[in-house]
Amino acid sequence: MTTAHQAEASRPVHGARAAELIARELPDAVLRRGVAYGEETVWIARERLVEVCTLLRDHADGRYRIPLHVTAVDWPDREPDEPRFDVVYQLRSLQHNDTCRLIVRVPEDDPSVPSLEKVFAGMDWHEREAYDLLGITFTGHHDLRRLLLPADWEGHPLRKDYVSFGEPVAFTHNLEWALPEQERPRDLPGETR
Amino acid sequence: MTALPPVQPPPSRDPLSEQYEHGRDLLGVETGLDSVDLVQLGESTMELNMGPQHPSTHGVLRLVLELDGEIVRQCKPDIGYLHTGFEKDFERHNYQQCIPYTDRMDYLSPLFNNLGFSLAVERLLGIDVPPRAQYLRVIMCELTRIASHLLWYGTSALDLGATTPFVYAWRDREKLLDINELVSGVRMHTSFIRVGGLLADVPDEFYGLVSEVIKTFPRRIDEHELLITKNPIWRERTIGLGVISAEDAMSYGASGPVLRGSGIPYDLRKAQPYSSYDHFDFDVPIGRNGDVYDRYLVRMQEMRESLKILDQAFNNLPDGPVNSSDRRVTLPPRNEINTSMESLIYHFKLVTEGFRTPVGHVYQAVESPRGELGFYIVSDGSNRPYRVKVRAPSFSNLSALPHMVHGELIADVVAVIGSIDILLGDVDR
Numbered sequence: 001m002t003t004a005h006q007a008e009a010s011r012p013v014h015g016a017r018a019a020e021l022i023a024r025e026l027p028d029a030v031l032r033r034g035v036a037y038g039e040e041t042v043w044i045a046r047e048r049l050v051e052v053c054t055l056l057r058d059h060a061d062g063r064y065r066i067p068l069h070v071t072a073v074d075w076p077d078r079e080p081d082e083p084r085f086d087v088v089y090q091l092r093s094l095q096h097n098d099t100c101r102l103i104v105r106v107p108e109d110d111p112s113v114p115s116l117e118k119v120f121a122g123m124d125w126h127e128r129e130a131y132d133l134l135g136i137t138f139t140g141h142h143d144l145r146r147l148l149l150p151a152d153w154e155g156h157p158l159r160k161d162y163v164s165f166g167e168p169v170a171f172t173h174n175l176e177w178a179l180p181e182q183e184r185p186r187d188l189p190g191e192t193r
Numbered sequence: 194m195t196a197l198p199p200v201q202p203p204p205s206r207d208p209l210s211e212q213y214e215h216g217r218d219l220l221g222v223e224t225g226l227d228s229v230d231l232v233q234l235g236e237s238t239m240e241l242n243m244g245p246q247h248p249s250t251h252g253v254l255r256l257v258l259e260l261d262g263e264i265v266r267q268c269k270p271d272i273g274y275l276h277t278g279f280e281k282d283f284e285r286h287n288y289q290q291c292i293p294y295t296d297r298m299d300y301l302s303p304l305f306n307n308l309g310f311s312l313a314v315e316r317l318l319g320i321d322v323p324p325r326a327q328y329l330r331v332i333m334c335e336l337t338r339i340a341s342h343l344l345w346y347g348t349s350a351l352d353l354g355a356t357t358p359f360v361y362a363w364r365d366r367e368k369l370l371d372i373n374e375l376v377s378g379v380r381m382h383t384s385f386i387r388v389g390g391l392l393a394d395v396p397d398e399f400y401g402l403v404s405e406v407i408k409t410f411p412r413r414i415d416e417h418e419l420l421i422t423k424n425p426i427w428r429e430r431t432i433g434l435g436v437i438s439a440e441d442a443m444s445y446g447a448s449g450p451v452l453r454g455s456g457i458p459y460d461l462r463k464a465q466p467y468s469s470y471d472h473f474d475f476d477v478p479i480g481r482n483g484d485v486y487d488r489y490l491v492r493m494q495e496m497r498e499s500l501k502i503l504d505q506a507f508n509n510l511p512d513g514p515v516n517s518s519d520r521r522v523t524l525p526p527r528n529e530i531n532t533s534m535e536s537l538i539y540h541f542k543l544v545t546e547g548f549r550t551p552v553g554h555v556y557q558a559v560e561s562p563r564g565e566l567g568f569y570i571v572s573d574g575s576n577r578p579y580r581v582k583v584r585a586p587s588f589s590n591l592s593a594l595p596h597m598v599h600g601e602l603i604a605d606v607v608a609v610i611g612s613i614d615i616l617l618g619d620v621d622r
Binding site: 014036037038039041065066067068069071073074088090092094097099101120121122123124125126129133146147148149150157158 | 272273276278280281316317441443444445446447448457459464465553554555556558565567569571579580582584588589592593596621
């Protein structure tokens with residue numbers, strides 16, 4: 001019996017087809033490529049995202065027509081000149097039985113990416129969810145409102161600096177955490193997740 | 194003798210204006226309503242709020258419907274009433290502690306959530322699960338798929354007024370929940386599938402119960418089909434309703450029976466086999482028209498296919514351990530703890546701290562009863578996931594609802610919601 005990992009090793013890398021396609025057709029849109037755990041990820045320039053996804057959807061070598069999910073990962077501890085958020089897109093091609101992953105990096109002061117709802121109808125809700133929980137703005141989205149949380153909710157809970165538990169009680173080890181809002185440092189000490 | 198006068202035809206009457214005259218006389222005032230045009234009245238639409246406590250919304254789903262008479266012109270789903278923040282919870286717990294949270298997302302098919310999460314973490318760690326555990330995972334998952342489809346069958350028929358299927362479905366589902374209870378002690382939130390294998394090996398009574406299911410259920414499913422498949426009322430209410438084309442289903446990211454009902458034979462168990470699904474011979478049922486009836490047929494046939502898989506997995510169940518021999522995730526055996534200090538320490542550390550995964554990110558999808566359930570896990574090398582994104586099948590399938598009910602009657606919205614088989618715990622997470 002072959003083990004699951006031998007079977008995975010013998011299979012083509014997921015997303016390699018998409019990465020090749022983008023590198024061939026739109027080489028200047030690719031910022032970086034990386035393979036891990038049998039999946040290839042392509043880092044895309046923000047302004048080329050719609051173009052890249054349309055290519056992936058329509059090109060005969062791609063046919064990535066199913067939007068799987070959109071989310072973002074918050075990396076607040078990155079170097080200050082590095083963008084803080086990774087916006088992650090995952091698409092599936094039924095024709096070629098493949099998934100691909102695209103990452104767009106966006107900075108903290110302008111966390112916006114172009115909306116893909118015109119490319120995939122299903123992106124509508126996924127983008128609203130990412131806006132709701134992580135505060136990523138999708139420019140061009142027709143109805144960018146909170147989806148899961150109440151409309152009057154403050155903050156974006158899946159950001160790492162969102163304190164979702166405990167109350168600011170002053171102890172010697174966390175005096176700065178209990179400081180009033182305006183005096184509080186931008187980065188909270190210790191673990192905030 | 195004089196001739197009778199000719200018969201006069203009665204004066205033409207306008208009942209509406211007569212009523213109006215009558216009403217004006219009653220009111221005794223000039224209302225100025227003469228200018229109201231009945232045709233114009235028909236052009237205005239009404240907004241109707243459906244849910245979140247409506248019984249047919251299968252949980253807490255709210256729909257804002259714009260109605261033109263009885264016809265749905267626009268449907269705006271409002272979700273989030275069951276949002277629990279599981280993705281945030283994952284970030285605060287170590288990997289083993291995350292497993293019970295996964296149970297509670299899609300609470301009608303918890304084992305698939307366990308499986309998806311475990312497979313993703315196992316890929317991060319590079320662990321292979323022993324064959325017996327893989328087969329037992331398949332058996333438990335397929336039992337869960339049947340239980341989930343039975344519940345769907347019962348409730349969606351109940352939504353359309355058929356009470357009997359519900360009772361029959363419940364009778365059979367109990368048998369499957371009994372098996373859950375036997376192997377894990379819990380009927381629904383089993384947490385039976387763990388990273389590296391299973392909670393424990395199955396007890397001896399398990400074999401009797403599963404072989405009884407394999408033996409009796411084909412007949413039971415015939416009974417279910419007998420109740421409604423050819424029932425004229427059921428067919429009248431479901432055929433040609435809530436149609437979604439294959440193109441649109443793909444664009445909305447639909448998966449599972451919704452996608453297959455539109456004629457696309459895509460099933461992750463076949464396309465990207467995991468947990469030794471490639472050892473089993475089964476078919477992927479598809480529909481032709483993408484309507485409510487086709488999705489119904491697909492699910493009924495899927496139960497039969499699940500029984501085929503069950504039969505093969507059960508009769509070829511290998512012997513051996515049910516947990517990986519990898520000591521990074523598996524607790525040392527009891528006798529070793531009694532004799533070896535290192536094992537005792539390691540047991541303690543594994544229970545209190547958990548294990549660490551290498552830095553990286555991985556996407557693992559499984560075919561749940563509702564469609565593609567995916568886990569995107571980002572690891573920063575600690576004992577807790579840095580970020581978990583759950584790709585919930587119901588979420589994408591529900592986002593296609595406004596498309597499916599556009600132009601349908603309001604009474605049929607209920608049937609369409611039922612046919613998507615949404616679960617709000619899965620949609621909202």
